[in-house]
Amino acid sequence: MAVAEKSPEKNATAASAGEGERRPTVIADDVHIVYRVYGGARGRGSATAALNRIIRRRPGGNVREVHAVKGVSFTAYRGEAIGLIGSNGSGKSTLLRAIAGLLPVERGKVYTDGQPSLLGVNAALMNDLTGERNVILGGLAMGMTKDQIEERYQDIVDFSGINEKGDFISLPMRTYSSGMAARLRFSIAAAKDHDVLMIDEALATGDKKFQKRSEARIRELRKEAGTVFLVSHNNKSIRDTCNRVLWLEHGVLRMDGPTDEVLKEYEEFTRK
Secondary structure (H helix, E strand, O other), X not given: OOOEEEOOHHHHHHHOOOOOOOOEEEEEEEEEEEEEEEOOOOOXXXXXXXXXXXXXXXXXXOEEEEEEEEEEEEEEEXXXXXXXXXXXXXXXXXXXXXXXXXXXXXXXXXXXXXXEEEOOXXXXXXXXXXXXXXXXXXXXHOOOOHHHHHHHHHHHHHHHOOOOOOOHHHOEHHHOOHHHHHHHHHHHHHOOOOOEEEEEOHHHOOOHHHHHHHHHHHHHHHHOOOEEEEEOOOHHHHHHHOOEEEEEEOOEEEEEEEHHHHHHHHHHHHHO
């Protein structure tokens, strides 16, 4: 079984041949991702069935395979903001998790130059800790030093906007709404310059003011030579932030090209 791996220098060099000065950050080469769902063992308790699945001696029941991503290939370059669009269940989030190294690929390869950061995973926030402690924890999880976190702390809080209606940053995360927690995660992730930053629907969690700040920060990340992937069902956010779009349907890469061209085809498809 092939897995996501760091791109060897020779692979990146070969992939960039003929591409001028553009530097690849992610190469997906005929990527297939398959989920296997094991049914429960008849007549047995759920704990026993789960243990059997863990030790892989007796899967227990039928095995259902879901071919979530089917032969996807593309190359992403530094300075690009790439939107991922498609119907629910089309494989967008699954593909991002594979790029981040969180899912193995069944066939094909994923090469990355630099460390991919998947929003909401690298900033692994804890409900029983205060927002302040989670800023520190999330920053450390993404590789920032304590000095960097201290320097950027107030900017993170201000960017998230969670203190606009009270001192929420000093309260436990479990007191936050889902939108507040998502805004804080984005703010922590956006405080660091990333080689590859992957954002899954984060811009749908805030008001228009926060969305504008988020879109501006994504454009800054592009200028700083990073690569941004954005999964969103909001076509306006994709248009405002992305210069390229990958369209997936049923796990297949249906179209890859400039934002306006791909969104035009996608919008016609969804109207039918």
